[in-house]
Amino acid sequence: DTGVSQDPRHKITKRGQNVTFRCDPISEHNRLYWYRQTLGQGPEFLTYFQNEAQLEKSRLLSDRFSAERPKGSFSTLEIQRTEQGDSAMYLCASSASGTGVGNTIYFGEGSWLTVV
């Protein structure tokens, strides 16, 4: 399977702990996106990378959140000092060339985070 893969699929952590999620995009895609989805809502944009450059961050991405894509391939999303409000599904997606007409973004299966 050469789709977008995310790890771990599920994470339960205690409030105050740090967590890190990994995303491996489709290999030839230069754009990588992180979204967050909570119950009853659609996916909300967090940030995106073009190659290794992080070009946009949502205001949802507080200073406890950091994302990297060091070599323009896989990406990590770290949440420091987790809070219960961080409980959500974190979705990674990739695309060949952005969200223009005819360009589809392809999603991974998501990483569920539960903060207890």
Add this chain to the structure above:
Amino acid sequence: ILNVEQSPQSLHVQEGDSTNFTCSFPSSNFYALHWYRWETAKSPEALFVMTLNGDEKKKGRISATLNTKEGYSYLYIKGSQPEDSATYLCALPLANDMRFGAGTRLTVKP
């Protein structure tokens, strides 16, 4: 702020029923609209990309129409099957990301 609204929020139908649901969006500055199907424990799957007013796209029993002047798209499922049970999301592309609606959760009962 670009608001993408979907209705209904959830829908329960019997196997064999046909159904439809709506995605509404601001008609100004329309660029494109994407429909995704998201089955539980799987990744969202792209269904359609629609760009032109009056567009109609079809994939098997699923079809979609687009009205950019009044700002809505309909998704139709003919003869629903249990495997159609999923959340259906619509999204509008922005400069660098997609703005999603909250989705319509469809449950098809055998």
